[in-house]
Amino acid sequence: MKRVYQSCADRITNLPADVIQRILVSLPIKDAAKTSILSSKWRHNWKSIPQLVFDGRFARINRVSESQSDLRSKLTMLNIYKALLVHDGPITKFVLSIPGLNFCDLIDHIVLYFANKGVQDFTLMFDSRIFDTSERSTDDYQMHSSLFSALHLKSLKLRSCELMPPSWFDGFSKLTHLRLGEVTLPSDFFENFLTKCPMLEYLRVIDCEGPAVELEIVAPSLKSFHYAGSLRVISFKCTPLLTFVALYTVDTETHDMAAFFASIPTLKQLHASAAFLNKLAAGNGNVPTKFPSPMHGLEVFDMIDLDFHNLEMEHVFVCLIMSAPNLRRLAIRLDPCHLDDPPVNNEVSSTGKLLEADDCSGSSKCLQQLREFTIEDSCGTQVELDILRFVLATAPLLRRISIRPSHQLSSKKAMKFTVEAMRYKRVSEEAELVYHWVDKNT
Template identity: 45%
Template sequence: MDLITPVCDDRITILPADVIHRILLFLPLKAAARTALLSTQWRSHWRRIPQLVFFNDFRIAPNDESMMKTLIFNICRVLLLHDGPIEKFTLAVPGLRSAPCESEIGQIILHLSNRDVKTFQLVFYVRDNQVYKLHSALFSCHQLNALDLRYCEFRQPSWFVGFGKLNILHMCQVILPTDFFENFLGKCPNLQTLLVKDCVGPSNIEVVAPRLQIFTFYGYLLQICFKHAPLLQSLVIDLHVRGQGVEKPVVDTAALFASLPALQQFRLDFQLLQYFAPGNHVSAPIRLPAPLHRIQSVNIRSVDLGSWEKAFAFACLIMSFPNLLYLTIQLEASQQN
């Protein structure tokens, strides 16, 4: 009697839909596109992948003058084939010799605005201090809940009404208008996390963000005021020094802490705490006007204990946090020995 050998199913091509979906999410975009060759089912899922990340996927040499045209062609091709919602879109292109064409990138952003993109990241690192001027089509993406912009110029159009669903905003080396904090943030009522790093623009900052919980700032400023941030829990201000003869920041630290009733942890430069040292037309208080019972973690950089007055002022500050659990101090370089 002849033995009949059973035909084994191809397990790769008949995987459950949820398994295929998870696999595609973990693959680089180019590899995910190649899975369309496996079967009709894989091709169908590839065309509905919710996250599109273009970051060195196509291995185009940074010195190639046709780099952006090739990249944009591939992006447009993917978008035309894509059939489904796009929750996340990332375009990161380092090493450009010139800024990309504003209108071409604008067409891509406009397409995304019609697909209700929720997370958008744009990174253009251009040599010779050139910057990409952000296309106004971005301000039509009303479903955004996370926005990450780097190495570009931020220009808010007059017709912009706001991002009502934006929760997370990251700005890194972006040219900002001087009224960015007052004007733009005022139109993002649900913003919870804000990161501003090495940006050019406003030096006098006034924050009105009723739902803001995390605020991180790296850069240069003269004044900062939290006019309305009742839910802020984490604060980081890391100042950059601009050399001799430059105006130094002036911050009423007591007023700063008083305006943040929910604050639990902070990291500040010691120079922001000069309110506690004599010489600023006020006497050094023994403590803050009211103890901050919520503060549990404190990190203070560039601490200057070179005089008795400054050391005493620093001790007075720490005494204002009766429930403090974690304290990190970084001394000035001249005092580390």
């Protein structure tokens, strides 16, 4: 038994240095520190790991009174500060995302510390949602100015703080990924800040306050843009690499759909709220059945909150799928607010009529590349049946249709919908229709 133990100990001790480092990086930092007892060779290795992640596995500040929360936050920050003091190697990644953490003066020192350490990936997230607060804090942490001198940054993720660049800020020349959530920004953020980040490829802005609501995105290296929040007008200029766009907003006053999509000729994935697309089309009066210039590059289309009882919204949906001949994946999430409407019947909906006008007999050129179609929160409407019938009849490469009913949908209506859908002819021999039945008795 002793020989077996010594053999195992020797194997652990004699692991190559790069293997030891990969093991330590994959562990929570508390567990990484505990490996110091394994052998003399391991004793100090944890002090030089290049990635420091302080998250919920390191500490969690439970819901307590404000004074207790402040005290626990300070004690947690002191422990983090102690860990940094004994660290003796380069740091490429730092994450501070502890649920319930309040900001304190020590955070300024930590930001200053990392600005001078050449960190490439920096994450600082405060999560007030653990306290079930419904309103944004009026005294969010204001990011220390030293962050703007961290010229090695490649990835920056911030939540629930203020980001106000000083006048001397010249930009992050190496920044490729920027994620901001519930961050207070300057009014000229998109106009001024982004132009100083020429290598930016990924931009995610969620529920942020302060920036102008009329946006012109100029980012020559941008590949992915995700925005949710108040927005009146948006346009893209000089974004030749942009392939992914997600827009979840209802306040837009941008009205020219054709011009909007023409400004993103490289678009491959579109994720949007139905209300946004409906507003986008509102200025045209009548939405055409197809765009004059088809979106040949669009491969993935995902729309949420779709209301098929809204005629304009139906037209927008039809217009988009008829204008994307290379669509591979189509996903819609319905707005289940019309469940009390009359059940499905044999009448052809307005959507069905528009689709049949494009020749539903099989010679239609749309959906020829479609592989997957998903309906979330199905309401069991006639419009859905018409769309299913069209998809099954025109998509020769279709492999799967997945339908998840709304939890509010009655079993009787769901059953009738399923039986009707199963009757439709399929041009794809591999097409599989999966209905995720909800058992109301469980």
